Amino acid sequence: MKKNLLLMMLVLLLAMLAACAPDRAEEPKPADGKDVAEEPKPEKLVIWEDVDKSKDWLPAAIESFEKEHGIKVEFKELNMADKIRDQLRLDGPTGNAPDVVTLPHDQIGQVVTEGLLQEINVEDSVLKTYSESSITAQMYDGKLYGLPKATETPVFIYNKALMEKAPETMDELYTFSKDFTKGGNYGFLALWDNFYFAHGAIAGMGGYVFNEGAEGLDRDDIGLNNEGAVEGAAYIQKWYTEGLFPKGIIGETGGAAMDGLFNEGKVAAVMNGPWAFQGMRDAGVDIGIAPMPKLPNGEPVKTFMGVKGWHVTKFTKNPYWATKLIEHLSNDENSKARFEAVSEIPANVALVEDPIIADNEGAKAVAVQSQYAVPMPNIPEMGEVWGPMASALQTVATGKSEPQAALDEAVKSIKTNIETNHPAK
Structure with missing residues (x-):
């Protein structure tokens, strides 16, 4: 009887502890599946953006991220077509690689094969921010390796x-x-x-x-x-x-x-x-x-449709926070600001009907043509x-x-x- 009573008390105690414990299922997870608590906030994150594509929008986007998360962000401009990929090959093994890079989507397969990028995990609510074709363009071998920032097509x-x-x-x-x-x-x-x-x-x-x-x-x-x-x-x-x-x-x-x-x-x-x-x-x-x-x-x-994206490098020590950063850079507000600054058409579905796109003849034409376009393999x-x-x-x-x-x-x-x-x- 004493053993049964002790067992019942132990079960009751465990149930009470479970009821008081935080709901772990709702806590955010970083890209590698670890709890956020296991990945402390870094002092700094580094971005590589395309040449002449940061002025009038990126500093403000960085400032709002820093204010929200208390993480300093720095950026550097390199030519996206080749320099970023080539420099990542050199800097990655030496420990000098950035946390986040921008690349054209048709390079994803090659750089993933070379071990330069890592898969990212984001909520469905984030994926629904962008057109389906632009998300498809960021995938390779069934895995997601980036979030879209701009689309282009003839x-x-x-x-x-x-x-x-x-x-x-x-x-x-x-x-x-x-x-x-x-x-x-x-x-x-x-x-x-x-x-x-x-x-x-x-x-x-x-x-x-x-x-x-x-x-x-x-x-x-x-x-x-x-x-x-x-x-x-x-x-x-x-x-x-x-x-x-x-x-x-x-x-x-x-x-x-x-x-x-x-x-x-x-x-x-x-x-x-x-x-x-x-x-x-x-x-x-x-x-x-x-x-x-x-x-x-x-x-x-x-x-053919080209999709430029934000990607988390394989070399970052902070994949969770790097993913949070690319979510921030490509959200509706920052994507709109980027379009106003550099005139590259965003993939955000909410912005298609925004007057800034709908009333822009060139942007609207690209958006409509993109519906028939095929992402470059x-x-x-x-x-x-x-x-x-x-x-x-x-x-x-x-x-x-x-x-x-x-x-x-x-x-x-x-x-x-x-x-x-x-x-x-």
Whole structure:
């Protein structure tokens, strides 16, 4: 009886202690799953931001984070396209790496494979802040490695002095161009020998880079020479063979040639990205901006979408607080401030209807076009696609090869390079 009584008293005592204990399930957890109490606040966190992208917004965002959490934050500017990744490779092993970096999403697969970034864990309420496609772009191998800060995709830009309004379809644009293209003037230009831009027509006709499998992108399922891709390449070739595109916009100098012609008032419309807006305005061109017209098959031009993100490095000693920092940097308030400062379109869904986006012609066009855009594949094997596709498109554009033969050769090269440089796990 005494043993039973003691047992009952022990059970009662444990129940009382459990009732008085804090609810552990509701306490925030850092990225590695440890309790916050196990990761004390650091004295300082360090951010690497892109060059010329911090002025007029980042200091204020840092100040509000410091005030809320009592953690000092410093930042440094490095070129995002290559310098951040390259410097992280050097500084990581020496203990000089930052806690947070910004990178384009198509680099995620490679830097994760190299052990430079770590997975982050955030609440569903945070994920719902951003568009689904922008979150998908921040994932690799089914895991989340960042939060989006800006999206970009090519759109239709026209000179209002030469074109009254943006056409609804590419058929309308083709008819306009046939009439307008003469005497050194062109109705429409696009860098369609560059796969970044050509993807819009190829994917819109039914081609694809890597098919989406159950576990993510399938590197062995390449759709760049299927029926739709060939149809898209043939459509691209049509603009070149009929003289609607000048020979000078093929190859590495094509972009500069196209920009020069447009800024001189010799081109009515171009396909280009939001990075080109300001240069056009500085040249004195009154530009109109719209989503790309629909293809002859009635489908939208499925442009590539790039998503810039905030990421937690593998080398930080404070993954929980670094994650909190990137949540803060990419929240609605700071994303809006960043857009006002640098004009890069945020991925925050709440801001699409905000007047600052809705009343901005360029931002609205990018936001609408992004609904049809495809995030550039972020697996390392994507690096093997650009070269062969550029070669194929240039032979198609110059009439040296027919679309099917050119794309067959490109896919053959892509598969060989993948097998050579990316051995299967």
